[in-house]
Each structure stands twice: as C-alpha cells, then as structure tokens.
Amino acid sequence: MNMFFKTFFAIALLAITSLALATSVSAKDETRLRIGDVLSLSLPGEDTLTGDFTVNRDGNIELPEIGQVKIIGMPIAEAEGIARKELAKVFRDVERFTLTLKEQKLLVAVAGQVSKPGTLELPGDATVEVAIASAGGLQAGAQLDRLKIIRNSKEIVFNYKAYLDSGDLSILPKLQPLDVVFVPISPLTGNVQIDFDAATLSRSGDGGEDGTGVRVFGEVGNPAQFAFKEGMTIVDLIMRAGGVTRYAAVEQIRLITSGEPVLFNLQAWLDSGDPKLLPKLLPGATVFVPILADQIKRGKHTIYVMGEVAKPGAYEAQPGTTFIDILANAGGPTRYANGREIRVIKQNGKIIMFDMVAYTESGKAGPPPIDAGDAILVPEKLDNLEPSWLKTPPNRAIQMIGAVFKPGRYEWSDEMSLFDLIANAGGPTQNGDLSSIRILTSKDAKAKPLIFDMQAFIENGGDLSSVPKLRAGYTVMVPELPKDPTDNKSQWLTQSADRSIYIMGAVGSPGRYAFNTTMGFLDILGAADGPTSQADLRRIRVSLRGEANADPIVVDLHRYMETGDESLLPRLEPGDMIYVPDRGRDWTDIAVADTVRVMGAVGKPGRYTFNPRMTILDLLSEAGGPTNEAFQRRIVIVNMGKEVKAFHFDLEKFVRSGDYSTLPVVRPGDTVYVPDKTQSRHARFMEGIKDAAQVVGLLAAMAAL
Amino acid sequence: MKRRANILVKSAILSLSLTLAGCGHPWPQPAAGGMAERDGPVEPDHIDTATTILIESGRKRISPARLATAEDHLILAIRENAAGLYEDADEDTMAASIAVGGLNQYRQDDETACIGDTCPETARDIK
Numbered sequence: 080m081n082m083f084f085k086t087f088f089a090i091a092l093l094a095i096t097s098l099a100l101a102t103s104v105s106a107k108d109e110t111r112l113r114i115g116d117v118l119s120l121s122l123p124g125e126d127t128l129t130g131d132f133t134v135n136r137d138g139n140i141e142l143p144e145i146g147q148v149k150i151i152g153m154p155i156a157e158a159e160g161i162a163r164k165e166l167a168k169v170f171r172d173v174e175r176f177t178l179t180l181k182e183q184k185l186l187v188a189v190a191g192q193v194s195k196p197g198t199l200e201l202p203g204d205a206t207v208e209v210a211i212a213s214a215g216g217l218q219a220g221a222q223l224d225r226l227k228i229i230r231n232s233k234e235i236v237f238n239y240k241a242y243l244d245s246g247d248l249s250i251l252p253k254l255q256p257l258d259v260v261f262v263p264i265s266p267l268t269g270n271v272q273i274d275f276d277a278a279t280l281s282r283s284g285d286g287g288e289d290g291t292g293v294r295v296f297g298e299v300g301n302p303a304q305f306a307f308k309e310g311m312t313i314v315d316l317i318m319r320a321g322g323v324t325r326y327a328a329v330e331q332i333r334l335i336t337s338g339e340p341v342l343f344n345l346q347a348w349l350d351s352g353d354p355k356l357l358p359k360l361l362p363g364a365t366v367f368v369p370i371l372a373d374q375i376k377r378g379k380h381t382i383y384v385m386g387e388v389a390k391p392g393a394y395e396a397q398p399g400t401t402f403i404d405i406l407a408n409a410g411g412p413t414r415y416a417n418g419r420e421i422r423v424i425k426q427n428g429k430i431i432m433f434d435m436v437a438y439t440e441s442g443k444a445g446p447p448p449i450d451a452g453d454a455i456l457v458p459e460k461l462d463n464l465e466p467s468w469l470k471t472p473p474n475r476a477i478q479m480i481g482a483v484f485k486p487g488r489y490e491w492s493d494e495m496s497l498f499d500l501i502a503n504a505g506g507p508t509q510n511g512d513l514s515s516i517r518i519l520t521s522k523d524a525k526a527k528p529l530i531f532d533m534q535a536f537i538e539n540g541g542d543l544s545s546v547p548k549l550r551a552g553y554t555v556m557v558p559e560l561p562k563d564p565t566d567n568k569s570q571w572l573t574q575s576a577d578r579s580i581y582i583m584g585a586v587g588s589p590g591r592y593a594f595n596t597t598m599g600f601l602d603i604l605g606a607a608d609g610p611t612s613q614a615d616l617r618r619i620r621v622s623l624r625g626e627a628n629a630d631p632i633v634v635d636l637h638r639y640m641e642t643g644d645e646s647l648l649p650r651l652e653p654g655d656m657i658y659v660p661d662r663g664r665d666w667t668d669i670a671v672a673d674t675v676r677v678m679g680a681v682g683k684p685g686r687y688t689f690n691p692r693m694t695i696l697d698l699l700s701e702a703g704g705p706t707n708e709a710f711q712r713r714i715v716i717v718n719m720g721k722e723v724k725a726f727h728f729d730l731e732k733f734v735r736s737g738d739y740s741t742l743p744v745v746r747p748g749d750t751v752y753v754p755d756k757t758q759s760r761h762a763r764f765m766e767g768i769k770d771a772a773q774v775v776g777l778l779a780a781m782a783a784l
Numbered sequence: 785m786k787r788r789a790n791i792l793v794k795s796a797i798l799s800l801s802l803t804l805a806g807c808g809h810p811w812p813q814p815a816a817g818g819m820a821e822r823d824g825p826v827e828p829d830h831i832d833t834a835t836t837i838l839i840e841s842g843r844k845r846i847s848p849a850r851l852a853t854a855e856d857h858l859i860l861a862i863r864e865n866a867a868g869l870y871e872d873a874d875e876d877t878m879a880a881s882i883a884v885g886g887l888n889q890y891r892q893d894d895e896t897a898c899i900g901d902t903c904p905e906t907a908r909d910i911k
Contacts, residue, residue, distance in 0.1 A: 720864070724869065726815030729814070
C-alpha cells in the first residue's frame, strides 16, 4: 500500500514536471519579436556578426554585408532561421550561427499633462503606470478618467482614476511599441495657462464631460461638478463639495434627478441615520443647498453693519470684538459716509451716536461698546461738499431745477410721481409757479418739452393719469414767478410771453405779469396795484389776442362793483391785454356816443361822460354850474336819439318849484347849451329900445336938417 | 312942420316894431320827463317790463348786471316817453326786455308775452 502511493506520487510529479517544461518551451516559442527588442547574435569567426542587435522601428535588424532583415512579429526560432538563411548567402559555416533574445524593450511616447512628456524606452513589460511615472508623473489638472492610448491612429480611452481607485491592472491597456500615452487636461482648468494647486483644482470639481457628473451648488464649501461614482450618496457628494456652510438650510436641500426635484432633510438624516431618507443619487443629478436667511438674522453673535460701508452685512462677533473690528470687517466707511454721525443701535433700542472723525482727530470719545445683536448704521454724507451725486448714474437720476427749495439730482424710481419729486425737493419756493411746470422728457436721444399745470390739479383735482409720468433722465423745472417788474426787469423779462398778460393805462403798475388760467381779471388788476383814481372804470377794454379778429371787450368795472356780478368780468387767457383808460384822456379818444356836450355859460364847458340815471342837474354840477352870466331860464337840451328834438329847461323855475317833471331827459350823445343873459327877452327888448332910440334920434336929426 | 312930425311918428313906430320884433326869440318847447320814473311807469309795456325785472330779480335767474342794465333802459324809456321821444322810448323798452334775457313779459293780466325765439310753450308769441 505504501509502495503504491510512492509510485503514484513519483508518476504525478514527473507528469507535472513534464507539463511545466512543455509549457515553458511553448512560451519561449510564442515570444515574438517586437520593435526595440535586443537580440544577441553569434557567428564564430565573424566578429561583426557577434554582439547585440536591436529591432529597429521598421521591424528589422541590420546585419553586416547583408543589410536589413525583417524579423518583426516572428518567433525567435523563425527569426534565427531567416537570419541564417540570409547569412548563408555571404558566409560559410552559418550552421553555428545563433540568435537569442537578450532583452525586450518598449518604445512609447507619453504626452499631455505629465511633467516630462516625450519618447521613452521602457522595459518590455512596462505598464501605463510605468510610462507615466517615467514621464515625470501626472501634473495637476490631468483628467484622470479619460486617459487615452493612441495606436496606429486609433484611440483607446481608459479610466486611469478607476485603476488608481482599485488597482485593477485589467483596466489599463497593455502597451505596445510606438504607443502614445496621452494624458488630457481637465476642462475645469479653462483655456488660460495658470499655475494652480491641487487643492484649488479639487475644490473646482472633477466632473467629466460626458454628462455623468453630479453638480452641487448653494451653501456648500466648494460648489462644483464632480464625477459620479457608483454607490455615491447625496451625503458623499455634499462632503465631496466641502460640506455645508453654516448658513445652509440643511432641512431644505434639493436633489434634482431626471428633472424631478426631491427634498432632502439632512438634519433629519443626521438625527435618525435612517438610510430611507437618502434619495438615490444618479449620474447627472443636481444638488442645491439653499441659504437659511433667518439664521443669519438670528445669529447669536451677529452684528449688523448697514449704510455707507464697503461691505454692508451681518458679521460674527466673538466676545471681545470691538466696534472698530466690525467696521473694519465691513470694509470701513466709504467716501460717501458721514463719519460724524455713525449710529449704533443697541439691541434694547437705545441709539448711541459716534463721531468717528473727532475720534480719529483727537482720540476723545472712543467707539461705543458693541455687542451681539447690535446694528451699526453709517449714514450717507448729505452736505454738498462731497460730490456724492456721482454715485447715481444718469439712467437712474432725475434733475429737479428751478424754484424749489432743494434743486438737484434725485435718484428715481418709476413708482414715484411728480408730486413725490417736488415734495422731496422741498416743495416750490414762494415764487415757484406750479401752474406751468416744465418737464423735459428724453427718449432715444431726443428731448421733448411738456408743461403741466400742477396748480390747477391741486385746486381742482382730476384724473391721476393726467399727471405726467416721469422717467429717469428727465428734467423737471419749476419756473419762477417774476417779481415786481419795476424791481427787476431783467428777471421779469425771462418770463415767456405765453405765460404773460399785459395791463396798461390808468393802473398803479402797468406792465407784463405772469398769468395762468387759474387767475382772474381782478387778480391781474390787483397785481398791477389796481386802477388809479382817474381810471375810467366803465370802459376798461380787453383785447383777446389769442382769438383772430375778435373785437375788444368793454368791461364796466363800475357796474361790477355796484352789482357784484361776476359775469361782467371776462375770462382771460395768457397773452390778452387789458387797457384801463384815464378819464382825463384826450377828448378825441372818447367816443361821441359816450358823452354829453355842455356848452355856453357854465364853469367848465366840455364833453362829459354821462349815466342815464343822472339828470341835467348832475351834469351842470359836473360842468361847474351856470355862470353869473348864464340865462338859467332857457337852458337848451338837444336830444340826439332816433328823433332829434330840442327842449328848453327853466332852471330858475325848477329851483323855485322843485317840479322834477320839468327836468329834461339827457342821454349820452345829447347836447346841453346854457345861454347867457344877453339871450333873455328883457335883454333883447332893452337892446331893441336902445337900437330904436338910436334910429329915432338919427331920423330926427336928419329931419331937422 | 307937420310933415316932419309925421316922419318922426312913423320912424318911432317902425323902431318900436323892430324892437318888439326882436323880443320874439324862438325858444324850443319846454322839456319834461327827466325823472319820470319817480312816478312809476305809465305805459303798459313799461309796466310789463318793470314786472319782469322785479320777478327775475326775485328769482335770481338773471345776473345782477343784466338786471341793472334793464333797469337803466327802462328808466330811460319812461323818461323818453314822458318827454315825447316815443321812438327812443320804444327802443329802450326793447333793450330792457332783451337785457333781462328771458324776453318774457309778465303782463298784468298774468299772461306771458314772448318776443324771442326761445319762449316757453305757454307763452304768447307777440313777435
């Protein structure tokens, strides 16, 4: 039994040994020559044929006196036979010629993102990894998952990163002579050659170009696109992106895969560890980590900096942080800041003022204490010394000029109105004319004026849509009412004619006055200091200049004052002219139909304006009354109406009797004549007696002769 | 001698005649009507117009200025009528009626006379 096992073991060992030897011979036979292989040749007696020969790039070995012999791809024995055969053509005793493989080498080139790209002569069994290492190793920025080997114009792409992750050599293609190993650069590095470090590159992500990368952005340390790996979870991805920031809304993380957003509650997952809470991450997914604004506002150590600082915002303040620390973190006050009125609003509502300018100049009154929850407000400088208006570009500003308290450029927002603008400009001055606000609109490099009567709108109301809509870039001007033209004619003349009215004649200050349709006849008359004492109020004339061929209107202001009838007052328009005549004007200027002529023995004969309600007694009184020579018993009145008739009036009789029925009718256009006493009958009789006596005397004398 | 006396007598008579003839000055007729409105209107048309003015004034349908103008014309018409200036009186009566605007004459018989184009339907058109 024992003998049997010994015999069996010996036979088995022999069989195994024979099999191994056979395998070895077969392997040797299968070794085929490649470019770069070093062959050892020997032909006794021929020194030139004894030594090392290398298979060149053409696949040949060059034999002395023979030339190129192609042996590429042949087993060694076959190559030996071919070489012997060629040598036999020249040499003798070639049977002793031997050809053996001394060393195999690999000629490859390594290009791309490696330290020393170029052609390499490597050991025959060298791998891609050896080739890369021989080329100085990879450089930062290499796209590891897309390395390629270029062989006879064909490309073999392989994931070198997967090899590095797993060590699986099968991932790497086997190198062949004349292969080119190309290491591409990651597209994340952009098109500009820069020196970057691996950490920065890592933060930038490693996403591939094939759409399988996963993106993560929002409140994470390094928002980027990363390569997707099988089995990767959303937590892995977030960690790969540097984790979430302290402002991240960890309960509101969104995962978008295949176009469908899914909410992921990281907080709940951390609390429970329940894997069911992890949504499945697929290639091409997007993860968004939103910001939790409330958390910023409610930070336990947060201090708020607002206003004219370089970087307004919320800042963390650890115990011991000072006012200056916070202000410095916020970038410090800008050049528009009013450093004299910095305010610290304490959490309890108390406000502390801080004059930074004084502090920096004198060191007195140091910065106020600052605590978490406080707010620092750095106001804008408002004085005109600093051209802070430069901050507002023309396409966001509107110009306010003219008679307002604060003309200037104002930042504009379209929800504001013209009223807001004027109010913000301090309102119109005392001389501001709201009735003709001028708005210079601008559009497409063209300006167009527009006039708005704000005064009428304020007084009467109206459709708000009629108020011009302002836009940034417009210019608004509130014109100034002219002052008394006698005070400042130059300023007064700047007033446009279409806003003026003219008043001339017997008024206190004739001239050109600002006018709008809200004003009335009496406003203008009052502005001109009213009629003088010599003004003829019954015949004020108004020329309507704006109406073609319109007759002048005669305004009886006297009657207006009697009756208070507003209908007597004309409605004026800008451009009209008012003329108040003087009662003492030249008599040729007075119409015949408006006067009564008084002639004869009166104190002041002449033409007098007359009211139908008056009587001849009023007229005679105005004319100075009859003189001592007046023949009062025969005052003659000539009525010049449709019927022309003459009457006489016995003033003496009327005075004695008071019989008003004897008073004559006198109307404008009539004539009153007061004869003198020579026209009386008695005077004429006595004159006749005198004449007769003279005649008789003359005749008597003639008779006596 | 007697002949000389006759000549003197004739001359004296001639002179006296001439003298008396000079005393005969042709003065126009006496005037009247200067304040005739104080006795109130007498003519029916004037009464109608005065009534209209009073009513319109009370109703305040006509502006005070037009009422005053109408009154002026009416006063003048009354005066002219009293003075014998009848055509002028008619013209001022018309002007007074026009001045009150409505042109409706409220007659004493409580009827309304209309002389305008826009009269109430109940008015009697006397145009």
